Amino acid sequence: MSKNYRILDLLRRGRTPLENHLIDGLIDGRISRREFVRHGSLLGLSLPLLGRIGMAAGFGAAPSLARAGAPGATIRIGSSVPAAAIDPVTIADAGGLVVMQQVAEFLCVDGPDLVLKPALAESWKPNADGTVWTFTLRKGVKFHSGGEMKADDVVASIDRLADPANSSNALSVFTGILQKGNTKKVDDYTVEFHLDAANGNFPYMVSSDNYNAVIIPASYKGDYEKSFDGTGPFKLEKYTPKVGASFVRNDDYWGDKALPDRTEFTFFTDIQPQILALQGGQIDIINQMPVLAGVALLNDPNFEIISLKSSAHQQLHMHCDEGPTKDARVRRAIALCLDREKLVAGLMKGRSALGNDSPFAAVYPSTDTSVPQRKQDIAQAKQLMESAGLAQGFKMTLTTERYLEIPEYAQLIQNWVKEIGIELELNILDQGAYYGDAVFGKSNWLDSVMGITDYGHRGVPNVYLAAPLKSEGTWNAAHFKNKDYDQLATSYIAALDLEAQKATAGKIQKLLLEETPVIFGYFYDYLTATAKGVTGVQPTAMSQLFLEKASKA
């Protein structure tokens, strides 16, 4: 399709240099349409506008997946038991956050395609260097308790999370980015975030990607389970801890009214009973299904699997400051033993993507795909061991958690590294014992010479780049200290421009391949199973589940 420069010029008018640079990238073919839409949404360009630019640049109309189903259904969902009292400030588990997200909403939503979509905020914009982000709020949004959602509520909700005195689970996201008091009301419908340092991906930190960041009334004083207040398309009908929750349509919702009359969540402590309940027709949806547990459903024509590409992964860390893995050559040798194609196809039944020993998953538009993929190469691994003076091999312990497919993954690694003379003893622990107090010196996770840790999905790699890999990172289980890396990570996080992000990403990817403090073998998909005939269900890889368009045949 040809490019329509006249329309493009019209659309460019009044855009910032940063936005125009992005549009140029699309026209010149330096970035793909998907990258363009995603990064454009991050910079606060509206989706219809991005669509018009895409059309004018000769890409045709964006495919529309929306298909209206029949209203009035009762949708029954199986999900894991909320691990603690549901409270936006402290919540940390999938079972709890999916319940909270039914009633409470975010400023913007990180969709399944990692494109930010406006929710309670209509639009957002950075200043020139990305240190101040201004959000314009939607007007006429009502809390279930009656009041209108305004800037004061946003300021209070975010400040509450940024306050170190509040047991906030979002503190690990906001530390070094946003401090209490730096979320400022401009007027009733405009809020400014004054950041500690430039941040090109900040909108993700106040999107559904930061699952604590729901907007609730400024007057909130704790005990969320008493009110379940929010602005969402559903209102709470009943919540019974450990048992389940039900919701009904909110007829005062600001957007399209929800299709289902009711939704019913049933809590399960284990995945197997959920699968049996879906097979027995007692639930319609399993919110999150690990691939190994769900093998029976993957090829069953009676069920549909929604498979979301995600950045969730298992990090295999190796201490860079002690033992044989102190030598980067040994770490590279171990990484070269993994048969990643086999991991993806066999262990993960094709529901995962190759990892290349950095947090840059294929789903991220900023990932530099020209960096060569690391493949199994035993000969080279043996050579590296020899040059490190360890040709005869050595013994070490791999400590990890009993969770998902990790024990099986550990066994595969144990077999693979045997080929280069490394004898791994597996120490597989209960999750509580593995994480311990989660501080250095009191945690098997952070203190083990070698370990495997599960990391949940994030819409942008910022968190993965900082806490587990930066020299002072609080989750730096590899004890990796590298000044060049720290600088690169900081400049990646600060970059506003997609091409600048990509250039830095490439450098980080190469540096991490060379150093290999952490092996990223694969990035696993987020699976949701539904009974046939259930449509309009929209999960996110953060374990949220949007049900306002759900219907049953």
Place this chain on the structure above:
Amino acid sequence: MVFLGGQVLPGNVGRAILGPFADQRAVDALNHSLGVDRPLLVQYGTWIWNFLHGDMGTSYIFRAPVAPFVIDALGNSMKLALVAFVLVVPIGILGGVIAALNLNRPLDRIISLGGLSVTVLPEFVTGIILILIFGVWLRWLPIAAAWPKGAGFFTQLYYLILPSLPLFLVLFGYIARMARSGMIEALDSDYTRTAVLKGLPWRTVIWRHVLRNALLPTITVIATQTGYLIGGLVVIETLFRYQGIGSLIFTAARGKDFPMLEAGILTIGIVYAVATLVADFLYSVLNPRIRLGAEQ
């Protein structure tokens, strides 16, 4: 004991609630607000003091009073135990009696061998097989044991059949075997021979002389199983999504939720004590020698 044991385990409450990736400052703040950063003795003292005043405390994890959780869970557990009990005790004893009366004949072999074979199968295996047959293929019985709110007696019973079946299978062989050996011993005894020689009808001999003596060890066995039936069903409760006291204690222990853990374990302790008391009482009803001994 539980209190001290729990302190030795790694991790702390704040960490258990906020997860491994939470900021340490947040964890400290939460531990402070829950009061678990106070000295151990102070925590223990406060807890004991409140407990003696009828306050079971507030759950760290659910931030709500413990008592309703424990009472609900205990009620649920007792319902399930009762259904399993009503199913297994008469049928188990009957099986044992039939086996003993048909000693070494095919019927005895079937009951003894069959009973033992299902007893050795763990309940999560039989549970899944039963769910697949009755819940997924035939769809006769509901898979989850949680009945709808406000369900009547028969609906609740209907929901409890499937989860009580694996318990039945686990206990049947055990009880039948005890009853069988008690019967064999009693049938072989002098008093039975005397009773038969006295010319009493066979039915009366079995009912008044044999069964009474044969059941004594069986009752002891049943009493010791009550604790298991009420507090030890973590696997069954998980599989059938049932809110019993076993899984309540299990999750409390994992989350280091001490008020919940203490209250749950204390409750089970009381149930054990009551069950043993009832067994002793039944024993004395069936065995006049003990009664007389007490009176002397």
